[in-house]
Each structure stands twice: as C-alpha cells, then as structure tokens.
Amino acid sequence: MTLPSINAERLLTDLTHLGQIGAGADGSIYRVAGSAADLAGRDWIDKTMRVAGLHTYRDDIGNVFSRRPDSDGPWLLIGSHADTVPGGGYLDGAYGVIASMEVLRTLHEAGHPAAAHLETVAFWDEEGVTPESKGGLVGSTALAGHPHVDDLIGYLELHVEQGPRMERDGLELSAVTGIVGVRRYAVEVRGQENHAGTTPFALRADAGRVATRFAAQLRDICQDVDDTSIGNIGSIALEPNAPNVVPGLARVQAEIRAGSEKSLDGIEDELRATLARIAQEENCTAELRTTSAKPVADFDSRLVDAVEEVCLHRSDRAERMLSYAGHDASVMSTRVPTAMIFVPSTGGYSHSNLEHTPDEQLVLGTQALLESVVAVSALMLKQDIDADHSLAA
Ligand SMILES: [Zn+2]
Structure with a gap:
C-alpha cells in the first residue's frame, strides 16, 4: 500500500x-524532569493520544x-x-516525542499494518539536571532493565542535531550511525617550584610548561588519529x-570523543x-588517569541502512553522520536494534531559547520517521508491507 503523509499542521501545532x-x-x-511543568507535559501527551483513540500507559519511572x-x-x-534542561529550547526531545505521536496517529488513521506493531514513548529524565538523576538517561535506562524491552523489535529516535555540522554541509536529513564514546582524563604534572627570576629556563622543572605544551598537542593528536574525533x-x-x-x-582535565573504541x-x-x-624533556614527572569512559554506541547496520535509504529518497541532501551528543538511543542500542534520524539545528544552537529548525525540515524529518518505521517494521517482522515510497494523495 502507498505510504500515508503525516499531518504537518497537527505536528507543528502540537509542537507549539x-x-x-x-x-x-x-x-x-x-x-526539568519531575517538575510541575514536566508532569503537565506528560499528562498532555497521554491525553492527546487517548483522544486519538490510542491506548496509553506509564511505567513505574514515569515513561509515557x-x-x-x-x-x-x-x-x-x-x-x-519529554524533559528539558532549565531554560531549554522547544525541540530537544520534544520534537522526537511529538513526531512519534504524529507517526503513530497517521499510520493508525490510515489503517496501515505498521501501526499494529508500533509503540511511542516519552522518556523520563534524559537530561539529568537534578542530583538524584545521576547524569540522566534515567527513563531509557529503566526501560533497558525492564522485561518490556524483550517485547521490542527495535528503537528509532528522531532528534535535532544540536550542532552546526548539517547546516554547514547543507544537509536536510541524516541517518545517524552511532553515538561517540567519551573519555575524560585527569593529568597531574609534578616539577619543582622555584624563583621565576633566578632560575634559567634550562634548569627549570616547570610543571606549567608541560601542561600547556601537552594541551597544545591535543587537537593535532585527535586529527591525526581520526579526523572525525574531537x-x-x-x-x-x-x-x-x-x-x-x-x-x-599542574593539573589538566581533558576529554576526547570518537566514533570507535579503536x-x-x-x-x-x-x-x-x-x-x-x-x-x-622538561625534567618533570606526569601521570594521565582516566576519570570516566562512556562507550561508543554503534547503531544496528540494518536499521541504519533502512533509514539512510529513506532519507536519500526524501532528499538529495542527506548523509550518514555520527552523533556527538548523548541520547536515549545510546542506552536502547545496548538492548535492541537502534537507529536515529537528525534534522539540522539553525545556527547549531541547543539547550537555549535560540534552538530552532525551519518548519519544512521538521515536517520532512517526521515523514522520514514514518517511512523508516514502515521499512524497519517490514525488515524486522518480515511483514509483507509494500514499502514503496510513493505518498498517498
Ligand atoms: Zn535530547
């Protein structure tokens, strides 16, 4: 059957x-997760889907x-x-939640077979702003440890890029291949404190000089090993x-991010x-200690391929890319086949009221999510859905 078109006006109204x-x-x-506004937002999501004739429920943590x-x-x-940072924008998280609601409603209204095996989620506390949220990703982490995860055939997340790369490269859609791993280091350099006037350069054990020379090398090292790292x-x-x-x-704190553990x-x-x-060279001793290491999230190649095919079909300005920010998808990818779609962020702004993406790109991204849902359902359920890319009138 032909693919239904999402209701652009409903999408944008709901987002507003x-x-x-x-x-x-x-x-x-x-x-912020758990605030009165967050709870009101979740109630509104719940009610909106019930009004559309869908079944809603919440788990113990607060995922809807x-x-x-x-x-x-x-x-x-x-x-x-569905949560935001304090003073966040209207798209981070919310876009993926609203787009998912739109996709399920559209497929449901069209009687499309993919709707029978589709579930939407508004995750609890991704941002991790409060002390009790321990760094965030709370809702997806809870789901990853809940028996319900075994009922899932995959996870797809649509999100704004939150950076300037897509806009710089003129892209409208990206098939996200994975999320960078992040390692943090504490460097400690020991030299010898001494008089800065009477001690000649050659006779110093200058811990500060070691720290600054080391710091100046970081970019070149990242670029030389992997030019997509940062x-x-x-x-x-x-x-x-x-x-x-x-x-x-001297004490230095450093961080690196790259798309592979290698x-x-x-x-x-x-x-x-x-x-x-x-x-x-500087007559000092130094130690580099790893203080934290978040592993790379590698998305499922079958799902990434399916999403990329949809994106390329919808736009001639679509490419694969890595995500340099964390998402619920990184947690989900440890349990189920996962992929993501990005749309560009105007000016690269996020976690700010400057966060923006043009409406037509928000609509395009949501349509790409719908088509990815149909393609991935067909792939994972071996459903006999004719996933041709022609849209219904
Ligand atoms: Zn987010």
Missing part, C-alpha cells in the same frame, strides 16, 4: 503546544507509552524524551599560581606517549 508548557517569558522552557488498543506486540518503539582541554590549574613562581604542580584507544595511547615525552 508542548513548547508552551513550562515556557518562561523569553520562550526558554523549564520542564502509547499504542493501538488491539496491539499485542512485538513492538517497534519510537520516541525521545577533544577538549577544559581546565588547567597551576600551583602555587603566582607570576613570580615556576609552577611545581580511535579512542589510539588517541589515548598518543596522549600518554606525548605527555611522557614532554615531561621528560
């Missing part, structure tokens, strides 16, 4: 409606689900998170931190070797 729940005077949105009343699984799950020196602290004293101690290992090896070499 959710964006008004918890909005401050300047348009910044305050729907919906599906067809006669649906008995297994399910392809689609969604994103890194940051976020902090340099010197002791005793005075203009006339050669620093005897690249992360390669960058880390090179960072260690570079630090050891510089420390030796």
